[in-house]
Amino acid sequence: MMLRRFTRRTMLGAACLLTLLPGLASASPATDFVSSFGGDLAHVLNSSEPVSQKREEILPLLRKNVDIQGIGRYVLGRYWRVATPAQRTRYLTLFEDVLLYAVTVRMGSYQQVSLKILGEVPSPAGTKVTVSVERPRQPSIILTTVVSGNPPKVVDLYGEGASMRMTQRSDYTAFLSRHGGQVQTLIDALSNQVARNRNVSSN
Amino acid sequence: MACRRSTTQRKMGRTNTVRALAGCLALLSVSACGSLRNPPPKDPEALADYKAANDPYEPLNRKMFSVNMWAYHKALRPVGRFWKNNIPRPIRHSIANLNETWREPSVFFSDVGAGKPRRAGDAFMRYLINMTAGVAGFFDVASLAGYPQHETDPGMVLGMWGVKSGPYLFIPFSGPTSFRDAAGYIISQGLTPINYAPRGYGLISFNWGYNILGTFNQFADETDQLDQLEHESLDPYAFLRSAWQQNRQSQIDALKADNRATVPDWY
Numbered sequence A: 001m002m003l004r005r006f007t008r009r010t011m012l013g014a015a016c017l018l019t020l021l022p023g024l025a026s027a028s029p030a031t032d033f034v035s036s037f038g039g040d041l042a043h044v045l046n047s048s049e050p051v052s053q054k055r056e057e058i059l060p061l062l063r064k065n066v067d068i069q070g071i072g073r074y075v076l077g078r079y080w081r082v083a084t085p086a087q088r089t090r091y092l093t094l095f096e097d098v099l100l101y102a103v104t105v106r107m108g109s110y111q112q113v114s115l116k117i118l119g120e121v122p123s124p125a126g127t128k129v130t131v132s133v134e135r136p137r138q139p140s141i142i143l144t145t146v147v148s149g150n151p152p153k154v155v156d157l158y159g160e161g162a163s164m165r166m167t168q169r170s171d172y173t174a175f176l177s178r179h180g181g182q183v184q185t186l187i188d189a190l191s192n193q194v195a196r197n198r199n200v201s202s203n
Numbered sequence B: 001m002a003c004r005r006s007t008t009q010r011k012m013g014r015t016n017t018v019r020a021l022a023g024c025l026a027l028l029s030v031s032a033c034g035s036l037r038n039p040p041p042k043d044p045e046a047l048a049d050y051k052a053a054n055d056p057y058e059p060l061n062r063k064m065f066s067v068n069m070w071a072y073h074k075a076l077r078p079v080g081r082f083w084k085n086n087i088p089r090p091i092r093h094s095i096a097n098l099n100e101t102w103r104e105p106s107v108f109f110s111d112v113g114a115g116k117p118r119r120a121g122d123a124f125m126r127y128l129i130n131m132t133a134g135v136a137g138f139f140d141v142a143s144l145a146g147y148p149q150h151e152t153d154p155g156m157v158l159g160m161w162g163v164k165s166g167p168y169l170f171i172p173f174s175g176p177t178s179f180r181d182a183a184g185y186i187i188s189q190g191l192t193p194i195n196y197a198p199r200g201y202g203l204i205s206f207n208w209g210y211n212i213l214g215t216f217n218q219f220a221d222e223t224d225q226l227d228q229l230e231h232e233s234l235d236p237y238a239f240l241r242s243a244w245q246q247n248r249q250s251q252i253d254a255l256k257a258d259n260r261a262t263v264p265d266w267y
Helices: A008-020 A029-045 A051-065 A068-076 A085-104 A164-177 A183-202 B002-032 B044-053 B058-086 B089-102 B104-114 B117-132 B154-160 B179-190 B202-221 B223-232 B236-257
Strands: A114-123 A126-135 A138-148 A153-159 B168-171 B175-178
Touching (some): A029 A051, A029 A114, A029 A126, A029 A138, A051 A085, A068 A085, A068 A153, A068 A164, A085 A183, A126 A153, A164 A183, A164 B044, B044 B236, B058 B168, B058 B202, B058 B223, B058 B236, B089 B104, B089 B117, B089 B202, B104 B117, B104 B154, B104 B179, B154 B179, B154 B236, B168 B179, B168 B236, B175 B179, B175 B236, B202 B223, B223 B236
Antiparallel strands (some): A114 A126, A126 A138, A138 A153, B168 B175
């Protein structure tokens, strides 16, 4: 009841489900991009390599096709301006680590998935491309990627109506406002989170 | 004797419910006095965030969230994990189906209230098929027949007709809501026929049973997500609030945009 379907599991886990888009009809530069990006990811995810190896191969693809810096800056909101250049650099490094971990940690749990592009609509943030994710013996998931920029990149992901970057922004700004607006406290918390994630990955 | 005992239990259950509601109202009254209400910040940017969160009762809500998570760690999570790991999936699915089917009349009336005949027809057919071929709702035959489950509730209908949500609320053991959706929940109880079963009738016990079991079953399914929320968020309360508010608005938008024609379906 509390969470139903709108968790980060849906939003971020689904990011690695962009894998089975090749072969879908192309309709615009945005859908072409999503289809191409998905094809590259599919090549890695559908291979017989171990998950750790797949992760190593997927990370550069995500860095190339997801606007991690832009999302990170958006997520920090009004605190971006008060952060020092050194804090911004450190924050973006940690944010990238947290984001990539969240996307890749569950990629092994998505198997035999088929995707279908349902359509696209323009929006102020970019072109929204909606995709249906279908999994065997499980309900399908509808997610929406927001594509923007030149070259195009993924700037946001919606699952069950919730924007990933907006939800993350609420998380971080609430944390900061409860810690006196000190960006360093956020950096410290993210450092701890990254260290925890690495421990989980290595175990 | 058994009958007397069950009557007593029912009374106790209702008394506890009334107490819980009275407690919530009392806390809200206190918050109305200002002690549990966040004053609007003066900084324009902070004020914009404050308005976007729509959570003036944040201090109270955070306390309620803490109570919820304390109970989650102390009791609910272990029991929920046990349930999920030991009850076979088909049984858990049947409990979920039962819960959905018996709530279907409320969905139907909500769809009618929203002026969406196609959705109302789907809800009507789901109830008809699942109560018969689905053996009183244990099996979701209607989905196989082309009538997938959908959610419509009075809170969504009120939102569709322009009623403001009012401040965000967090109710322990229930979760995120708003003044509008809390009112919608009360209306939905009025739109659920089983709630009108005569006192002393066995259906009342069934009503409490399937509601509690259904809620618990759903909760057990969500333990992974709660764990993930705690693991990956710096402020789980704020993360959940934002995700819920966005999801709720998207449900209302989807209801508003659902203008499917009823033809060729007979309804």
